[in-house]
Amino acid sequence: LAEQPEYDPKKLAKQPIEAATDVYLNSTEGTSDKSGRMQLQFACRVIFYNTDKIRKLIITSGAYERSISVRINSLHREGKSIREIQELTGPSVASIRGYLPSQKTVYKMEKITVLAERLRKYRNRKNAVKKLRDIIMTENSEKIKDLLWDIPCIV
Structure with missing residues (x-):
């Protein structure tokens, strides 16, 4: 991994x-x-x-x-x-x-896999798309252009 x-x-x-x-x-x-x-x-x-x-x-x-x-x-x-x-x-x-105090932390916390990083990025992209969709459904076109610059580019 x-x-x-x-x-x-x-x-x-x-x-x-x-x-x-x-x-x-x-x-x-x-x-x-x-x-x-x-x-x-x-x-x-x-x-x-x-x-x-x-x-x-x-x-x-x-x-x-x-x-x-x-x-x-x-x-x-x-x-x-x-x-x-x-x-x-x-x-x-x-x-x-x-x-008794905790003896362990999260399983294999010392390692984050590439898959875990991909999943994190996927969730961020999904949230950005949802935010954009919500903006498109509720705002006028001029305001949408301005708001597009506020949504982070998540690659």
Whole structure:
């Protein structure tokens, strides 16, 4: 598979973590919990992830500190298995995994294929054509000529 040299997987892997943490730490009026952090259900509406994913990202960044997550992570750092942690704390195996920081990022994020780049360009072209079609259907011909210069040339 051909790769794109300008692709930075480490930078891309940090983006969702930073976004979730930023939203969580900067709550707006009426969205905060007792600790002053944004409630996870409100964070879901802002960045369109489910609560489990947001919690996992925030735990990975170190910003989420609830007694259960602190205890689970402490036991995990001590070398306890997930089954042992379950016996000591009570939550299900799935819940325990949810409270542990992410160990992986997106599969093969260090590589972007030529096909992936082609698909990105295709989506951009498709959006440009849709925008042009919408302009043609709603504007007069003189305005269309002016607006054509605003649509990016996507090759």
